[in-house]
Amino acid sequence: QQQVKQSPQSLIVQKGGISIINCAYENTAFDYFPWYQQFPGKGPALLIAIRPDVSEKKEGRFTISFNKSAKQFSLHIMDSQPGDSATYFCAASKGNYQLIWGAGTKLIIKP
């Protein structure tokens, strides 16, 4: 009930392409779904987040799509750049602080 399942584990995308990472959750009480970006040796940094009252949120090249009935959400990175190469984590929580994290996706953007 508390798990967040993330796929794929790793992803290689050509520069300029679209990177898509998927997550699925089980607990219908979750109401906050952030995506974090983590570079090697650094802490995670919030990229974009969504609440279940909307189906999509876009910030620059980053878009979250949210499907409440399927209990799934995804991150789309448009026009992927080499600087986007990092590990991406989805997470979920009910209201506040106790984020439940996915296992991460290592994204490599090939020049």
Add this chain to the structure above:
Amino acid sequence: GAGVSQTPSNKVTEKGKYVELRCDPISGHTALYWYRQSLGQGPEFLIYFQGTGAADDSGLPNDRFFAVRPEGSVSTLKIQRTERGDSAVYLCASSLSQSSGRTGELFFGEGSRLTVL
């Protein structure tokens, strides 16, 4: 500095020793969190402070782990009788608290990498 500061950045210790990890949150952030991240995994919640008190310590794995935040700012995570399985990166984060009861965006430090030999 402007961000969350964690010290030491790296700590190597022997099995059975005592370890302290320090976190200095962003000034003005009343909420502070400790997470643990094992290699190839997402962070795992340990404990959450609101001000000086531990609002939720349900993620602490056992009684060898303890954390304090005596003045509502700097926090110390203490691990007694360390075991090899404690090896991980310990992440600290802080955030503003919101009147709704929700917490705001979490800002993470770079972590303290603990290696228990």
